[in-house]
Amino acid sequence: MYLLFVDESGTHGGSPAFVLGGAAIHEDDAQRLQVSLDELVVKHLGRIPVNLDEYELHAGEMRNAKKPRADASPSARASVWATIDRATRLALLAEAYSLVASFTPTDPKLPLVLFGVVLDAGFHAGELPIERERFAYEVLLNKFDVMLKNSRTERGRPNRGLVVHDRRLVAERDIQSWVSQWRAAAGTIGQLRNLADVPLFADSRATRLLQVADLVSYAMFRRYSPEVFDLSYFKTIWPAFHAEAGQVHGCVHYTPSYGQGNCACEACQVRLAADGGGPVRRRRGRSRRAIAP
Numbered sequence: 145m146y147l148l149f150v151d152e153s154g155t156h157g158g159s160p161a162f163v164l165g166g167a168a169i170h171e172d173d174a175q176r177l178q179v180s181l182d183e184l185v186v187k188h189l190g191r192i193p194v195n196l197d198e199y200e201l202h203a204g205e206m207r208n209a210k211k212p213r214a215d216a217s218p219s220a221r222a223s224v225w226a227t228i229d230r231a232t233r234l235a236l237l238a239e240a241y242s243l244v245a246s247f248t249p250t251d252p253k254l255p256l257v258l259f260g261v262v263l264d265a266g267f268h269a270g271e272l273p274i275e276r277e278r279f280a281y282e283v284l285l286n287k288f289d290v291m292l293k294n295s296r297t298e299r300g301r302p303n304r305g306l307v308v309h310d311r312r313l314v315a316e317r318d319i320q321s322w323v324s325q326w327r328a329a330a331g332t333i334g335q336l337r338n339l340a341d342v343p344l345f346a347d348s349r350a351t352r353l354l355q356v357a358d359l360v361s362y363a364m365f366r367r368y369s370p371e372v373f374d375l376s377y378f379k380t381i382w383p384a385f386h387a388e389a390g391q392v393h394g395c396v397h398y399t400p401s402y403g404q405g406n407c408a409c410e411a412c413q414v415r416l417a418a419d420g421g422g423p424v425r426r427r428r429g430r431s432r433r434a435i436a437p
Contacts, residue, residue: 145171145340146295146303148259148288151310151348151357152277153365159265161368162276164284165361166259167353168291168386170303172250174353181352184243188236189228198224200348201240201355203362203377206233241363241380244356253299257386257394259287260364262411264399277315278322282331285323285339287394291386292338307343310354316345368397368409382410391418 146168153163169177185199186192193199209225225233247256261280268276288305296302309319320342327336348354363377386394392414401407405416 146254146288146292146305147171147174147353148305148307149309149351149353149357150284150307150343151354151361152312153361154369155273155277160370161265161365162263162273162280163361163364163368164259164261164280165357165359165364166284166288167244167256167356167360168259168288168305169256169353170249170251170254172254173247173256176250177244177247177256177356178352180243180247181240181355184239185236188232188239195224197349201237201352201359202348203237203359206237209233237359238376238380241359241377244359245381245384247384251301253301254295254303256384257291258360258381258384259284259386260360260395260411261287262364262368262397262399264368264397264401266400267398274318278318279332281319281322282326282333283396285326285336286333287386287396289334289336289338290393294388296338303338304340305338306340308351308354309343309345310348310357311345319343364395378410 147170148166148168150164150166153165154161181201182196185196185201189199205223206225207230209223209228209230211222211226244256244258249255261284263276263280268279285307288307292303292305307323309316312319322331323336323339323342325331327339327342329335346354348358359377360381363381366372366374367378382392382395385392392411395411396415397407397409397411399407399412402412402415407413
């Protein structure tokens with residue numbers, strides 16, 4: 145079985161993009177990756193803390209951890225990372241990205257692969273946020289489903305898939321309902337035929353693998369946020385996005401600029417090349433099915 149761990153970014157109002165990041169790993173390798181990440185944290189801390197699980201590889205918190213102000217309420221929770229100097233935190237974060245990108249699977253035909261979907265704020269801006277999120281989830285899960293199909297038909301490695309999502313109480317029932325529908329019948333893009341069940345939800349502190357999904361979504365958000373535009377983490381993990389026959393399929397960027405061929409990002413350039421190497425002509429009444437990779 146393949147396990148797809150998923151996290152999102154950009155759900156706050158006014159966000160320049162909504163991002164879904166995922167990491168799919170075969171069950172045979174799941175424990176080994178978690179142990180490797182634990183060992184990495186211990187190496188940078190220089191000790192084995194009794195509360196190792198609280199040292200969550202949460203990229204945003206690691207970069208910006210601050211001690212509570214003197215006038216903060218007694219209930220204010222201090223980040224465990226606030227006591228670690230920033231240089232150490234950033235070095236750990238960079239090495240965590242490298243570890244994920246270079247992870248070697250037990251079976252070369254069952255690698256760790258990444259997935260990502262980015263919806264710019266201007267893409268279908270007239271729709272409700274929940275509708276845009278539904279579309280992003282459908283794209284992400286269909287990509288995972290296609291990977292599972294190809295693993296069976298082209299590499300002789302039949303596997304079902306199970307999605308594990310970071311806790312998101314306000315959306316969990318919606319997400320499970322969407323997936324139930326897509327498993328029963330084709331949605332806008334296609335039918336999910338290779339998932340074992342609806343997505344399950346867990347606290348990211350409970351598993352390093354959900355933290356890997358956070359690393360993916362964080363890297364993508366920083367790459368596609370105009371205010372930040374930081375390529376460093378994204379460039380590290382770009383080679384790990386799912387690819388078939390040398391072409392990346394696991395990362396896609398939806399933006400109004402794509403139709404004119406004006407987006408120079410890695411994901412859009414791959415799509416443009418697949419579409420014939422030039423700008424995509426816009427057609428009236430173009431459906432989402434037509435633009436979904």
